[in-house]
Amino acid sequence: MSEVAVVEESAGVPGGPIQAFTVTLIIRRFDPEVDAEPHWQDFDVEMYPTDRVLDALHKIKWEQDGSLTFRRSCAHGICGSDAMRINGRNRLACKTLIKDLDISQPIYVEAIKGLPLEKDLIVDMEPFFESYRAIQPFLIASDKPDKERIQSVAQRAVFDDTTKCILCAACTSSCPVFWTDGQYFGPAAIVNAHRFIFDSRDEGSQVRLDILNDKEGVWRCRTTFNCSEACPRGIEVTKAISEVKAAILRGNPGLPSSDLVLTPVGA
Amino acid sequence: MTTIDAPRTPHTPVTKNRRVNWEKWGWLYMRASGILLVVLIFGHLFVNLFLGTGVKQVDFAFVAGKWASPFWQVWDVLMLWLALIHGGNGMRTIINDYAHGRPRQVMLGLVFAAVAILIVLGTLTLVAFDPCPTGADPSLLPSFCPASSK
């Protein structure tokens, strides 16, 4: 494995001829129409260090085995289609560069965990979106302004982080609590609730705080940080969850801060 | 290892009954009791296992000696309650994570029963403690007992 061959043509990336490697991918396959259980299958592909795992999957699908099934669309980390477990961690295949993996070893690829496996790398996303819908992820405001609502730069900044979510489910399906009990709302739903709870224009924060104060809500989070490490958008997920917890304890959204004792609120 | 990850039931909508929210208070309790327990447990461990001859010094007389003082009685009662409820609530969390349906109910019941019984038992032991039980072997009693042979 990993024999090195200098290939004339570059991978299209500037910088002249670069080395291609043979990379072994071991993919957890499952075809509901024939398999009773998932199984692992090996594929060898020629890759450039600058290629992404998605390119490797495409190469397999297009050149070796057309039945390999996965979701993908944008190919640059903004649509959230291709969250999968790569070497044991949730990643977007299109944002995971081969050079960032240890290619002296095979690369393990499998579906994200905790959602029903449908086929190969595809899981049923419905339970995930179900939790998302449950937290009322939309602006609740009664006024009808003629122009835009006024919001200061600072007010806009406090919920900036959580507006970046692309609903890829990498976080929720990395959460140990979610694996064992899918009833937990999961980090993605909380992130999207956070986005509205701390939006100065929103009037529904209390409702959402109540929803998340539920048995399956924020209190189930055990601060394992898998979600924060998995998020391809770099959202500080656990921090957002902490801020929601603190808001519930305070009894009002206020400014997002989890400081209850150590620094004065809003400082 | 080879089985498919079990399908998840979709989230069931929030039950809208306005009971006391145990989850929130449970969560807070874990933290508050945790901080107190650090002091209580480490104090306990320090006195019992570190000072003097460590675990070797612990016997009836040692315990009785400690509990003769209301300070240690309060200390240990507090520790008992806080720790059992803390641990019990922690176990509840864990059971909720891994068990479902009937097994979950049974296990929760067991934990609750264990915690309740031990709190009662432990409190009785402590509060109604007699450091100098009559008829006991005098050599085992603490030195301040009239019957003590120490």
Next chain:
Amino acid sequence: MSSQVARSGAATSTKIRGPKRPAGTLYRGREGMWSWVLHRITGVAIFFFLLVHVLDTALVRLSPEAYNSVINAYKTPLLGLGEIALVAAIGLHALNGLRIILIDFWSVGTRHQRLLFWIVIGLWIVLLAGFVPRQIMHIFFGGA
């Protein structure tokens, strides 16, 4: 805001190595997840110990003999070592519990959770370094 860059795309930060077992279904979490696993295991262990410990302590009500005979078991080398494990577990659980509390109630706690974990491990080693030699002395050499 400028601190946002470094965090983005965890994929770029470190080389991710493949799992050892071909089953590979173990999630490769990091400090946060492992600290939680340890916290949970130690919590359960302490809970069961506590159950036993309350029961054996309750024997003081029965009679001094009964109590002493049970408590003497704690003084055997085997349970003496067990006690080390117990203190190690409580120490880890307690220190990590404090870490969790910091993460919860201190706004920059989440950002430093990994560092906090290693501080916990550091303090834990210090704790054990203080306790273990003394305990060994007590159980094997009969006290001070």
Next chain:
Amino acid sequence: MEFEDGAIIDGVHYHQFDVVIVGAGGAGMRAAIEAGPKAKTAVITKLYPTRSHTGAAQGGMAAALANVEEDNWEWHTFDTVKGGDYLVDQDAAEILAKEAIDAVLDLENMGLPFNRTPEGKIDQRRFGGHTRDHGKAPVRRACYAADRTGHMILQTLFQNCVRLGVNFFNEYYALDIVMTKVKGKDRPSAIVAYELATGEIHVFQAKAIIFATGGFGKIYKTTSNAHTLTGDGVGIIWRKGLPLEDMEFFQFHPTGLAGLGILLTEGARGEGAILRNASGERFMERYAPTIKDLAPRDIISRCMVMEVAEGRGAGPHKDYVLLDCTHLGAEVLETKLPDITEFARTYLGVDPVTTPVPVMPTAHYAMGGIPTNVKAEVLSDNDTVVPGLYAAGECACVSVHGSNRLGTNSLLDINVFGKRAGNNAADYSMTADFVPVPKNPAGFVLGLVEQLRDSNGTERIAGLRKELQEEMDKNAQVFRTDESLAKVTETIHVLRRRYKNVSIQDKGRRYNTDLLEAIELGFLLDLAEVVVFSARNRKESRGGHMRDDYPTRDDAEYMKHTMAYLTGDPHSADAADHITLGWKPVVITNYQPMERKY
């Protein structure tokens, strides 16, 4: 045939809705928000809504709010017309610019978190081709949310669809529209869709149908478009003999990451980034002395290709130019352009804070598409409306973009015309009856699917697609000549023949993406043929269509829209045997064509 809503007949599912929207990108969901509350509406989408490519849009959405400096919609109209090299229908452009203001405010009221000015109003930034007072100087007109404007629009629209309880059919691929002859005229009666999860076929009978299926950038290799942008909607319409307008005009965005095509927003140049050649020269000063790096995309792309062709390209192969952001500072890059900064870091390993980023033009946007009027009604010729059929967004051609779309005008387009389509379709559905569905409405799709499943041909999809895309990149990209286009024509012809012999490996029913890629390739081949055929016919250079052999604009001959019709056997050897071209006049209200100088 007759059926009840929800019936399953011979394994085919039948549904009835007042309005069926195909596509859940910005245009589709904006339409759903209008139609949903008024009529029984279904949205059929081959991707989960939030996966749509609207989410990739970065820079902003134009509207003359005048929040930060003097501006008005009339200037915006002018810029749109001039930017489109005067091939814009000016009545439509007026509507676009006028309704832009409400479109942005609507989004804000729905919750979109725009960046704010110090006074708390929506902030605005500069963008290519947008000027004050008819070209005097760049103006700050683009409303934005960092470099994630499209993401925020898509999320906000989806959130509001959740609020309204819009009925989504996720991962359903529309593959055919059923036309029924009524009084000698073809009327749309239903959409036939393939359910990815099960492989089952669904017929959606509807009173009104809206197409909002987005673009077809995947006819090219280097593109900012998603893998799923295969022009299915446009292809479906084309196969029914309805016309396609201005297909030769494809926009190449100047700043795609070299070799990859991933887009770096024009907003970067809006914030002050500069294009440089190998020697560090700011070459746009030579070509567009007034607005330099903020000239419209067609012009900049062309200049970049020229710089490279004349040997001034950077890099070991001298095959790209550089986008220099280093003087903007880390603060601006990380707060206003965080995503593209990360793209450059992740995919090229280049840090824009310290190093200029290698860029080259990338296939970006289809100006052409399904012709509609300003009410978003689809046309079956220059002015006949197809009752009950609507189109909006990138798949449609209103035409507000003419031969070259201005940056930020598309997010605007999807909102303005998406809204109009939704409203008009809902209104229409309230007065109209269902058009009866003919017998066996799913016949075509069933046949298509079975034939691909059963085929044991020797051709592989990926190989054909790669050849098509590479050939299009080589010969139908920024510069075209009759000779290069003739070459692509030939290639496409061969590929279309080979396509009949294609086979798939996945013969299963559940989640058969292999099968769908094969069908998508069919659409790509059809559309590429129309693009090239239309391009060959337009012997002038205008906007996104640059002919080396006819380097100037020819208003006398070509100041009109191309209308392409499928008129013969689609597989006949010569494209001319099955494609007929016609012309459609450009609507001119205020602005007479002038030479386009910046």
